[in-house]
Amino acid sequence: MNVRLMNSNEKIAAVFASTLKLIQTNGFHGTPMSKIAQESDVAIGTIYHYFPSKDDLIFALFKHCRALLNDYIFDGIKDDFSYKDSFFHVWRNFVKFYLENGHVFSFFEQFFSSPYYEKNKAEIQEPVGGQNKVVDFLQEGIDRKILKQVNVHLLVASYIGVALSTVHSIKFKDLSFSERNMEELIGIIWDGAINREKNN
Amino acid sequence: MNVRLMNSNEKIAAVFASTLKLIQTNGFHGTPMSKIAQESDVAIGTIYHYFPSKDDLIFALFKHCRALLNDYIFDGIKDDFSYKDSFFHVWRNFVKFYLENGHVFSFFEQFFSSPYYEKNKAEIQEPVGGQNKVVDFLQEGIDRKILKQVNVHLLVASYIGVALSTVHSIKFKDLSFSERNMEELIGIIWDGAINREKNN
DNA sequence: TGCAACCGAATGAACGTTCGATTGATGAAT
DNA sequence: ATTCATCAATCGAACGTTCATTCGGTTGCA
Structure with a gap:
């Protein structure tokens, strides 16, 4: 060419x-x-x-995709959002990003389950896509007593885990997905995560 | 030899x-x-x-490991368990199996995110480890109005997704894991999954 | 004696990577 | 304005390695 x-x-x-x-x-x-x-x-x-090697190419591609994800999921949060509004908004964005970018989802799934990731995790630091900001965001909810008073990583595992698992099901099984499904799911996570002593 | x-x-x-x-x-x-x-x-x-080929070997190994998992997670359920007891018990078993069999977890993660799985999913049918029985079990909770009245696959995604994500965090991050963490996590899932109209 | 289990050197294809040659843009010298 | 030197960008055939798989021969039980 x-x-x-x-x-x-x-x-x-x-x-x-x-x-x-x-x-x-x-x-x-x-x-x-x-x-x-x-x-x-x-x-x-x-x-x-x-790119000096195939590994370097894959690594650079990973960083590129992670940046895309990070930009996406915290986009569109308005000043007048309550914590709950943001909690819902970020989660929906997370799922939507992967649904709209199925090739990135496939790539991440393979990347994170490969020895590739395991061997470079020290250098990667910020694990499953955009989690550092997610960790901070959920920690804020804990500090404000809105969420359960548990280790933040447990909440992250729930928040992210359900999203990934959902996208996987949509992709590999016959789970057709509607806005209603999305609201029901984020409702499950919210009900599980909130601190019932102080909340609602 | x-x-x-x-x-x-x-x-x-x-x-x-x-x-x-x-x-x-x-x-x-x-x-x-x-x-x-x-x-x-x-x-x-x-x-x-x-094994006729490497693919056949991997495939046979997958079926072998899936059978191990299936035997494990529904083991130890007593007749006098309430639905909630079983809900907790199965989930704990699920996590424990993967923690005790880290090599199976690695294998499954790679297997399920490879085109390997995607290309044979029709033949595999029963997707992420032992889900058919899990689907039936959660459907029972929905039918008995104990769990939320939503598509069972959403509950499966939550139930399994949190477990996988948790094991992944333990394995790849510095999330040390205690019995207390386990109870907090299954509490999050239960609180998220139960039907608050009829329950507790 | 027959047959299934077993063995591992040999084969051929596929892959990551190299490297010497070519192109085109830039700017200094004329 | 034209020439020329320089160097980064570009190219893909060729190289050496690694791998899945084959196959002809051996072993040992029935």
């Missing part, structure tokens, strides 16, 4: 997009560099010009 | 055990047949005598 139809940024974007697409369909190891090059119309040599 | 130190069943068991161990450490594709043979003291040719 003609060299000048893409500049550097476009090439990298094309490589990222092709990699996500191929990984969703063929999995991590069913996605050779040769196919990424073919699919993205970027020569293998050029990919290696930007 | 001397042929007669293992019979067929022992060989297959050794192959399964080695495969699980290697996959936990090196991942699905960092586990070549040659290493499985080496680690299990069973010749490559012999492995291929029992």
Whole structure:
């Protein structure tokens, strides 16, 4: 393909997009560099010009996707939102992001369950997508006595775990998903998480 | 190694055990047949005598582990258990199984997030470990108006999702886990799942 | 004697990565 | 205004390695 139809940024974007697409369909190891090059119309040599190895490419792609997720989930929170409003809003965004970006979901699922992640977790720090901000947000609810007085990581596991599990079910099973389902689910989490001593 | 130190069943068991161990450490594709043979003291040719391909081996291993899980989680339920007792008991068993069998957890995580699973899901039917019985169990709670009157799959996603996410956090983060944590978590799920119109 | 279980060196395909050659933009020198 | 040197960007054939799988031969029970 003609060299000048893409500049550097476009090439990298094309490589990222092709990699996500191929990984969703063929999995991590069913996605050779040769196919990424073919699919993205970027020569293998050029990919290696930007990423020293396949591992580096995957790692960079992960950081790219995590940034997208982080930007997305806390977007649209208004000043007049109550804590409960935000609790609902962020969770809905979380699910919506993964539903709208199924290839990112596939990539994250594979990434986080691979020894890849385990071996670099010290460097990654911020585990399952955007959790640091989520941890802070849920800790705020605990401090304000709105949520149960438990270890924040238990609440995070519930909040995120239900979202991931739901998206997985929608994707792999025949769970058709409606706005009503979403409200029922976030209701389950809220009812489970709130501090009944002080609340509602 | 001397042929007669293992019979067929022992060989297959050794192959399964080695495969699980290697996959936990090196991942699905960092586990070549040659290493499985080496680690299990069973010749490559012999492995291929029992399993036509690596895929068949993985598939058989999956079914084997799923059966173990199914046997485990509904074990120990007494006749005098209330529905709530069983709800708690099964969930605790679920978490305990994965904590005691970390290699199975790793294997399942990778298996379920691989295109492997996606491509064979019709044949696998019973998705994330032991869910069919879990579905029936939660449906019973809905029918008896103990649990919220929602799509059972939403409750399954919550019930299982929190368990998986918790085990993942324990495994990959520094979430040390106590009996008290376990009780707090199952409390969160129960509070979220119960039908407040009719209950407690 | 026959047959299933067993063995592991050999095979061929697929993969990550390298590297020498080519292109095109930039700016200094003329 | 034109030439030229430089260097980053680009390319893909070729290399060496690794892997799943095969197959011809061996073992030992019935």
